[in-house]
Amino acid sequence: xxxxxxxxxxxxxxxASLPALISGVPAAQAEDIQQLRIAVKKDRYSVDPKKFNxxxxxxxxxxxxxxxxxxxxxxxxxVLFETWDYKDGIYSIKLREGxxxxxxxxxxxxxxxxxxxxxxxxxxxxLQIDQDSFDQTGPYTFTFKSEINSSLVxxxxxxxxxxxxxxxxxxxxxxxxTGPYLLDSYKPKQSISMKRNADYWGDAPKVENITYHFxxxxxxxxxxxxxxxxxxxxxxxxxxxxxxxxxxSVVVHQSRPIRYVALLTNLxxxxxxxxxxxxxxREALAYAINREQLAQVLFNGxxxxxxxxxxxxxxxxxxxxxxxxxxxxxxxxxxxxxxGWTKGSNGMRSKDGKPLKLRLVAAYPNVSSVRPMPELLEQxxxxxxxxIELVQVDDSGVYDDTYLATGEADLYMEFASNNNADPTYLLxxxxxxxxxxxxxxxxxxxxxxxxxxNARQAQSREEVIELVREAHREIVQTKLAAIPILMVPNFxxxxxxxxxxxxxxxxxxxxxxxxxxx
Amino acid sequence: MKPFVFKRTLxxxxxxxxxxxxxxxxxxxxxxxxxxxxxxxxxxxFTAEQVEALRVEYGLDKPLIQRYxxxxxxxxRLDLGTSIASGRPVLELFKxxxxxxxxxxxxxxxxxxxxxxxxxxxxxxxxxxxVSTSLYVLTMFLVSVPSFWLxxxxxxxxxxxxxxFKLLHFGNAQDLILPVITLTLGNAAVMSRLVRExxxxxxxxDYIRLAITKGLSRxxxxxxxxxxxxxxxxxxxxxxxFGSLLGGSVIIENIFNLPGLGQLALQAIAERDFAxxxxxxxxxxxxxxxxxxxxxxxxxxxMPQLKEDDHGVR
Numbered sequence: 001x002x003x004x005x006x007x008x009x010x011x012x013x014x015x016a017s018l019p020a021l022i023s024g025v026p027a028a029q030a031e032d033i034q035q036l037r038i039a040v041k042k043d044r045y046s047v048d049p050k051k052f053n054x055x056x057x058x059x060x061x062x063x064x065x066x067x068x069x070x071x072x073x074x075x076x077x078x079v080l081f082e083t084w085d086y087k088d089g090i091y092s093i094k095l096r097e098g099x100x101x102x103x104x105x106x107x108x109x110x111x112x113x114x115x116x117x118x119x120x121x122x123x124x125x126x127l128q129i130d131q132d133s134f135d136q137t138g139p140y141t142f143t144f145k146s147e148i149n150s151s152l153v154x155x156x157x158x159x160x161x162x163x164x165x166x167x168x169x170x171x172x173x174x175x176x177x178t179g180p181y182l183l184d185s186y187k188p189k190q191s192i193s194m195k196r197n198a199d200y201w202g203d204a205p206k207v208e209n210i211t212y213h214f215x216x217x218x219x220x221x222x223x224x225x226x227x228x229x230x231x232x233x234x235x236x237x238x239x240x241x242x243x244x245x246x247x248x249s250v251v252v253h254q255s256r257p258i259r260y261v262a263l264l265t266n267l268x269x270x271x272x273x274x275x276x277x278x279x280x281x282r283e284a285l286a287y288a289i290n291r292e293q294l295a296q297v298l299f300n301g302x303x304x305x306x307x308x309x310x311x312x313x314x315x316x317x318x319x320x321x322x323x324x325x326x327x328x329x330x331x332x333x334x335x336x337x338x339x340g341w342t343k344g345s346n347g348m349r350s351k352d353g354k355p356l357k358l359r360l361v362a363a364y365p366n367v368s369s370v371r372p373m374p375e376l377l378e379q380x381x382x383x384x385x386x387x388i389e390l391v392q393v394d395d396s397g398v399y400d401d402t403y404l405a406t407g408e409a410d411l412y413m414e415f416a417s418n419n420n421a422d423p424t425y426l427l428x429x430x431x432x433x434x435x436x437x438x439x440x441x442x443x444x445x446x447x448x449x450x451x452x453x454n455a456r457q458a459q460s461r462e463e464v465i466e467l468v469r470e471a472h473r474e475i476v477q478t479k480l481a482a483i484p485i486l487m488v489p490n491f492x493x494x495x496x497x498x499x500x501x502x503x504x505x506x507x508x509x510x511x512x513x514x515x516x517x518x
Numbered sequence: 519m520k521p522f523v524f525k526r527t528l529x530x531x532x533x534x535x536x537x538x539x540x541x542x543x544x545x546x547x548x549x550x551x552x553x554x555x556x557x558x559x560x561x562x563x564f565t566a567e568q569v570e571a572l573r574v575e576y577g578l579d580k581p582l583i584q585r586y587x588x589x590x591x592x593x594x595r596l597d598l599g600t601s602i603a604s605g606r607p608v609l610e611l612f613k614x615x616x617x618x619x620x621x622x623x624x625x626x627x628x629x630x631x632x633x634x635x636x637x638x639x640x641x642x643x644x645x646x647x648x649v650s651t652s653l654y655v656l657t658m659f660l661v662s663v664p665s666f667w668l669x670x671x672x673x674x675x676x677x678x679x680x681x682x683f684k685l686l687h688f689g690n691a692q693d694l695i696l697p698v699i700t701l702t703l704g705n706a707a708v709m710s711r712l713v714r715e716x717x718x719x720x721x722x723x724d725y726i727r728l729a730i731t732k733g734l735s736r737x738x739x740x741x742x743x744x745x746x747x748x749x750x751x752x753x754x755x756x757x758x759x760f761g762s763l764l765g766g767s768v769i770i771e772n773i774f775n776l777p778g779l780g781q782l783a784l785q786a787i788a789e790r791d792f793a794x795x796x797x798x799x800x801x802x803x804x805x806x807x808x809x810x811x812x813x814x815x816x817x818x819x820x821m822p823q824l825k826e827d828d829h830g831v832r
Contacts (some may be wrong), residue, residue, distance in 0.1 A: 040677045042785070137638050189777040190687055213686055216781070219670060219772050227678050396549015410787070436565055438554070 030499060030515035033369070038511060039221045039230040043214040043253050059192045059212045061507060063102075064163035064177030067093075067112075068154055068422045070505060074314045076154050080107065080164060083516050086151050086459075095140040099201045100164045102176050103197075109142040115164035116142065116144075127156055149461050158421035160507040179511050180205045189214055196512075201219075204304045205512030214231050216370065220244070225250060225493055232500065236491035237368050241300040244493075249496050254302055257487035258504040260309040262371060263360070263413040264430075264442040264482050276410050277357060280339040285411075286325040287332035291485055294376060306484035308476045310468075315423045321469040322477050324484070332384045339386070348380045349385035357387040358410035363399035367392045370415050373485075377413075400438050409439035417489075423468040424455045424499040431475050444479040522818055534800075539586060541799035543572040545792055546582040552602050553578065564790050576602060578792075589796060597792030598800075603785070608797045611782060619771070619778035622694055623763040626701035631756060631762075633706035638713025639740065642721070654714075656723075660707035669700045669773040679754060686689050689729035697774045709722060712755055716748035750817045757813035 001233045009256035035165075040059075065136030065357045066503035068089045073203045075114045078084075082096040099107040113134045118174075119127050133145035144154050156162065175183060180202065181194035193211040197203075202483055213230055220239050226249060236252075244250050263285065274280050291305040333343075341349040341356045349356040350368045358381070362374040371392075378388040391409065393399045403409045418426035429437050433445040443449075448471060455467035490506050553572045573579045577588065592599060598608035637653055644650045660668075676696060677683045687693045720726060721744065729739050768780030781796065786794035 031718065038548055189781065190775075190817055215686070215775050216784075217775070220673065220775060223670075223678055227685055229684055229686050332563075395550070395788070396554055401549030401551070402553070413536055435570075516778075 003159070012081075016139045029518055030206075033514060035209045035211070035513055035514050036207045036223050036232070036318050037211050037213060037217045037230040037509060038232045038234050039213050039224055041218075041221070041235045042214060043192070059194065059210075060175070061160045061179070062181040062194055062210060062512060063175055063179045064165055065179045066160065066163050067157045068421075069508060070158045073316050074158075074418075074421045074504075075316075079291040080112070080246040081157075082153055086154070089145055089149055090143050091145070091153060092137075092143050093141060096201075097140055099178050099352070101168070101178055102142060102182055102197065102201065103166065103168060105166055105168060105176075107164075107178055108138045110137050111141055111166065112164065113144075114167045118165060118167065118285055120163065124383050126271065127153055127162060129153060147454075150456060152422045152424065152456065152464065155474070156420065156425075158381075159419075161295050163481075166311055175266050181210060182211065203513075206515050207512050210511055222493070224252070225495065228495065231495055231498060232514070233493040234496075234506065236493055236510070238299055239368055239371065239490065240493070244297065244300075248496065251496050251498070252300060252302075252488040253492040253494060253500045253502050253506040255491075255502040256311065256313060257304050257377055257416040257489050258311055258314070259411070259415060259488045259490065260306055261303075261370065261415050261482060261486040261488065262306070262309050262416060262482045262484045263377075265480060266407055266410050266412075266441045267444055267479070267510070268441050269407045269410065272357075273408055274360065275356065278339050279480060280335040281341070281356075284332040284335040284384060284485065285381065285386070286341075286483045287328045287335070288376065288380050288386075289325070289483070289485055290327045290380060292327065294373065295486055297376070299372060299491075302491075303486040304486045306487040308472055308484050310418055310472055311487055312425070314418065315468070316423075317423075317465065317469060317472070321473045329384055336386075343385045344369060346383055348382075348387055355387060356385060357389060359389045359391060359408070360413060361391045361393060361399065361409040362394035362401045362413040363391075363403070364396065364412070364414045364416065366396075367394045370413055374413055378486075403443070412442065417490060417504075419489075419507070423464055424452060427468065427471050427475065431471075441488075442476070444481045448474045448479065448481075519823050521793070523815070525687075526811055526814060530782075530811065534803055536804040538590070538796070538800055540587065540596060540729050541803075542796060543582065543585045545795050545799070548790065550790045552792060555790055556602055576600075582776070589776060593800075598797040599602065601786075601791050601794050603789045603791045612779070612801070614799060615777060615779045615782045618776050619764060619767055621699055622701065622767055622771070622776065623760065624776060625698045626693065626705060627756075627760050628710055628766075629698060629702040630706035630759070633702060634709035634713055636704060637710035639717060640712070642717035642741070643736065645718075657707040657710050660703050661711070665700060666769050666773055667705050669697070669770055671747075672696050672700055673773070678831060685775065687777065693774070694777065697767075697770050698772055700774075701763060705763060709759060711753065713740045713748070714787060716751060717744055720744050720747045733770065749820060753813045753816050753820075754810070757809035761802070761809045765802050774778040 007344060065079050067081040071080050072219055073075040076177045078096065080096055080099065080148060083094045085092045091110070093109075093207060095107065095109060095112055101107060101111070105111065110122070113136060114437065116127070116129060117131060117134070128150065130145040130147045134142060135144070136142045166176035174237065176354075178201065180197050182197050184193040184195045186192045191213045193209060196208050203466055213224070215224060215230075218240055221230075221233045221235070222240050222243065225233050228246065241252070242250070263398055263437040265282050265285075266273050268275070295301070295303045295305055301350065305324070307319050308322045312319035336349055336356070340351045342351065343349050360374060360377065362370050373388050374392060381388050391403070393403070420426070429435055430439050431443050431448060433440065433443045433449050435443055451467055451471045451474060455464050458464045458467055459503075464509055476484050490502065490504055492500055492509070494500060497517050501510050501513045502508045553576070554567050557572075570579070577585060577757075578587070585831065589599065596609065598612070600607055600613060604611070637657060641650045673683075673685060673696065677685050682773070683696055684691065716739075721766050726739060726743060729743060764779075768777060768784050770776075771778040771780040772784055779801070782794060784792070785796045786798065
């Protein structure tokens with residue numbers, strides 16, 4: 001009898017796998033998902049009609065779409081815009097036809113112009129379109145000009161914040177977009193659920209319903225995944241990576257490296273924060289960092305040694321324009337000797353009775369994101385005779401006002417990325433002396449300002465890229481305004497069996513295309 | 519009783535005003551520009567002119583003291599301002615978040631009250647027994663262990679290990695069980711130590727010794743004499759504990775993902791959402807004032823023979 005049962009079982013398995021065997025489809029076939037639960041850190045809900053989005057960008061991005069999106073090299077590719085052209089200061093747009101808003105309204109030139117005009121009423125007119133220049137030239141075509149004669153308006157439209165809403169809806173309460181999902185339910189600070197838009201114009205999503213759960217605590221996000229209450233954890237800190245279970249119940253997904261860990265140097269500080277005005281000291285720091293070791297120890301060993309703060313694959317920049325710094329403590333010590341910082345009997349350096357002590361502030365985006373990097377760097381700098389005063393701040397307001405704006409530190413550790421398809425975006429905002437982000441003390445000024453201004457005014461993409469390479473070299477090699485350390489991927493965690501189309505920019509991971517492997 | 523109530527109410531008014539003023543100054547002078555922080559969070563470029571325009575829009579361009587008086591005037595109209603981060607009226611946000619915090623605090627308070635009385639009494643009356651020593655060690659442990667650790671421990675055991683609870687909040691009563699236990703354990707441990715100390719102190723009083731020699735039962739002595747003597751200081755302590763529970767649930771709400779006032783305040787600190795922070799301070803001040811007021815009234819009612827001064831029972 002038992003043998004008969006076994007035979008039946010084997011026959012059943014064979015019968016079930018027969019179609020796959022016949023058609024040659026591998027057994028690990030992807031299947032659609034009914035309900036996908038994603039844990040994200042915060043709900044950035046707003047009902048302020050002046051704001052761009054009604055909730056955290058990631059969920060919002062499933063409902064409202066942008067005109068363009070970044071391709072694999074962060075170059076804009078069409079979404080709602082089919083083609084565009086920039087000539088003699090005028091942008092000519094051709095919209096994709098056959099697209100409707102969720103309420104049935106046709107997405108045409110008038111709707112697109114209305115949507116773009118919303119941004120002029122917004123909190124930050126970052127697209128900087130000349131609002132009086134819109135000219136509808138056909139049902140699906142229109143033109144406009146940039147307020148600042150920039151050739152990078154389309155690049156800036158890849159920002160999720162520039163999604164196009166219909167002006168018909170109350171976008172804070174019931175946003176009407178063209179995206180693959182419709183808003184289903186929203187519980188502020190708890191969750192937001194979306195259901196598949198059956199009439200979506202593009203590739204149909206593979207997930208029927210998506211729910212984002214807002215879970216502030218890092219460890220609790222991980223626990224929720226382990227407890228099978230969510231399927232994906234979208235915001236992953238290094239400490240979460242260090243505390244992953246070893247039983248295979250959690251799978252790490254990663255993109256190509258995009259986030260940089262770097263030390264920004266105070267180039268204009270007043271005493272006692274003026275030590276790094278001497279380039280030899282900055283170079284000594286760059287040579288004293290054992291990047292290979294840091295890459296092995298941190299971020300699950302997934303980080304790579306950085307030559308710059310922009311990845312080589314981005315915008316087709318390559319990395320030939322930067323040399324990087326190898327780990328060479330002898331060279332570092334020689335540079336410090338040459339700069340007059342001599343080693344005492346205790347192994348620490350001083351000049352004219354003043355000890356070589358630097359204040360390193362680790363704060364951005366928060367301490368848990370970079371820990372234990374600051375402690376490891378402190379040890380590395382100590383070996384070449386530099387004493388480090390480590391300040392770890394977990395509040396961006398205190399960081400901005402107390403250390404960045406005052407210049408009361410020598411080194412600022414940052415873990416960030418260029419999240420914009422505008423190649424000048426990060427370099428301009430961080431390193432131009434007119435930086436609106438408060439980095440006046442780490443901005444070299446002079447030649448770099450000119451290069452960045454030229455890049456923002458350049459009228460062709462090739463010219464922009466060449467100037468960005470020049471600016472990047474100036475920042476990380478010539479001036480050492482930033483000492484690059486590591487490049488780190490964007491991570492997601494999931495339960496086993498999920499296939500996530502990872503993307504470097506977290507806002508652009510298409511969770512609607514997540515599949516379950518059989 | 520009436521003059522007492524009148525005096526206490528009157529004395530509370532300048533206290534509350536003083537508190538709102540100091541709170542306003544502290545919040546206003548805290549490093550971090552709310553507008554710049556908000557714009558940076560959006561991750562887009564902005565100019566100094568745009569920042570300035572928004573400062574004007576939110577009235578942040580005015581001197582701090584002027585802003586305080588504007589806020590005060592609005593307060594009389596029950597207008598607590600608008601949140602910079604969400605653009606919603608603060609009063610509306612409070613109505614949304616307060617029920618969870620209030621429920622959590624009341625449940626934790628009642629259960630820690632009961633638990634502390636049991637623990638404190640047992641450890642006091644059965645000193646030098648193994649039960650008493652074990653309970654004393656347990657309370658010492660619970661007093662020293664950080665609440666976030668206890669919360670994560672309970673989640674790991676009861677949610678992850680045993681699967682009895684969920685980590686996500688769905689608006690069910692069950693969501694509150696682990697947070698209430700976390701708050702109760704820590705709070706009861708602290709409160710029980712005071713109960714124990716007071717009972718030990720009263721038990722060595724002459725009139726208690728007399729009652730013992732008279733042959734009164736332990737239960738009668740505890741219930742009739744000891745409890746009555748220890749109540750006034752305990753009531754004051756309980757009032758402070760209740761206020762602390764309301765304010766101290768910040769970390770617990772964050773870990774258990776409960777959308778209460780604590781979570782709202784925590785986010786407001788990170789975002790420098792002045793209107794929310796100021797309202798939170800006012801609320802906490804009111805809670806402490808009312809809790810102390812209730813404690814004084816109770817003490818006054820329980821022991822009218824005690825003389826009162828401006829600060830209540832002495």
